[in-house]
Amino acid sequence: MWGGRSVWREPRPAAAPPVGGLDWVLVGVFAAAAVAEVIARPGLAGQPLVAVLALALVPALLWRRAHPLRAVLVGWGAVAVLLALQVAAHADDVGLSCMSAVLILLYSLVRWGSGREMVLGTAFVTTVVAVGLLVSAAGSADVVGGSVLLLLFVALAAVFRYRADLWHRQQREIRNEERVALARELHDIVAHHVSAIAVQAQAGGVVAGVQPEKAIEVLAAIESEASRTLAEMRSMVRVLRDDGAVAYAPQPGVADLPALARAVPAPGVDVRVHGATGRLPAPVDAALYRLAQESLTNAVRHARGATRVMIDVRREGDAVRLRVADDGQFGPGPVPEPGFGLLGMAERAQLLGGSLCAGPGPDGGWVVEAELPVDASAWTAK
Structure with missing residues (x-):
């Protein structure tokens, strides 16, 4: 369970940041590092294909918040293809060190994905990692180290996701408390003005038969009081309906x-x-x-x-x-x-x-x- 709901039904977090300048810097640094590493390893098996697969992470890094599952499927899918190439070429390693950037995609999946996306994406990543450990015949130390690293990224993303969700809930509670206070203000305002209108109406009924000209003054006072009441009610209801920041008078x-x-x-x-x-x-x-x-x-x-x-x-x-x-x-x-x-x-x-x-x-x-x-x-x- 996550926040009282099943993980599968968990919605995406609100207010995911759009692609910004730092994202372009990240993909630029990654692309330069990938190209440099490919050039620095001339004997790399399937060098052109490795370069293409590495550069496939560029769009995935840009999609990682808006489309976290798609980004994971592309990035970790490239890792799966590299593993297949390694098996086909009977090579020890055809991967690039810069491909460790796929860990950022795993972090983004847990931080920004819906529950359904998290379940499907982590299952895919777990499968790829398991196959990779099997293909590379990794020892127990490598298995433990790799698992701890993956869990660290998942835990870090979960912590930031929980903190952001808690902050948004606190903000909603504050807004609700403000609206309750405003509703109380509305009750006070309406009760006061309506009481004044009722008293003036009673006075108008008394003087209407004796001093008709006074009744006109009372009606004018009632009209003024009613107009003031409506103005204050409209202002308060406008605040109650507004979900954004409010400039309070x-x-x-x-x-x-x-x-x-x-x-x-x-x-x-x-x-x-x-x-x-x-x-x-x-x-x-x-x-x-x-x-x-x-x-x-x-x-x-x-x-x-x-x-x-x-x-x-x-x-x-x-x-x-x-x-x-x-x-x-x-x-x-x-x-x-x-x-x-x-x-x-x-x-x-x-x-x-x-x-x-x-x-x-x-x-x-x-x-x-x-x-x-x-x-x-x-x-x-x-």
Whole structure:
């Protein structure tokens, strides 16, 4: 098994490099070495055929990543023909030292080939090597040495293949984590804007019969809010659909909380910021904004009779604390189960090494309190 799949079903690795300048240098050096070695051995049996077979490795070296099985069949097939020539000529050796370049083809087969190509190609190479050892009547030392050399190239290719596969999987996991975070951002954005639209629509229904001109203003506000929501949704969905690198726009932070408060027509929202919050780490700054936004959305939706929501951000040493409280009514009965919004808020805080709690306040209403560490080392290791 390889990565949870059978070797036969293993696909080719992604992003095989195309033929480049170093490949042409390699084949140029090999061709020059082959020609020089043929000339240096004038008594070589079948000299013209040996030269042709050696130069057959030139295209194989260029194909070794795009067509690894074809390259192995050509290169090691040339070795098999040389072995047949050696038997026919009753010669001790008709090969060239430069033909050891076929080991590069074996490496490329394991590094870049599919499972099917690896199985077929290694079986072919094993057969050629076995026949070669038999023809040359190699001793046990030669057999062991040759086998170790072949296994070394195979193992080296397998290690590099595994490392590359692990790296690609890690990149996919990082992209998936980013997309989950973006999906959470999308939930926060839509929930906030839709809540604001709902409140404005309710207000429009109230004033329509009394002050028709005010209803027009409410409709204009609803249209503006809906347009903003659609724009943000399209931007976020475009990011979620993109498989490549993404240029992320700056995320809103604590400095944007007053604008968030002004966007809510009712209840009134007060924002208070204490301490040096202007140089918070970007993830902490964005998380504080999103936690406050989600808390405000919940207050607008669920706080019965609320007239005021207080957002308080306080920097205290190596931590920053957020408190969002409303003065709405909390009826008798059990505390409601946390929904996706509260669970997402708690998860967001925990990912940054912080904590979040939410529940009815001692003086009524609903209170959300979060504490996040400012020191990046407290959460980058998570």
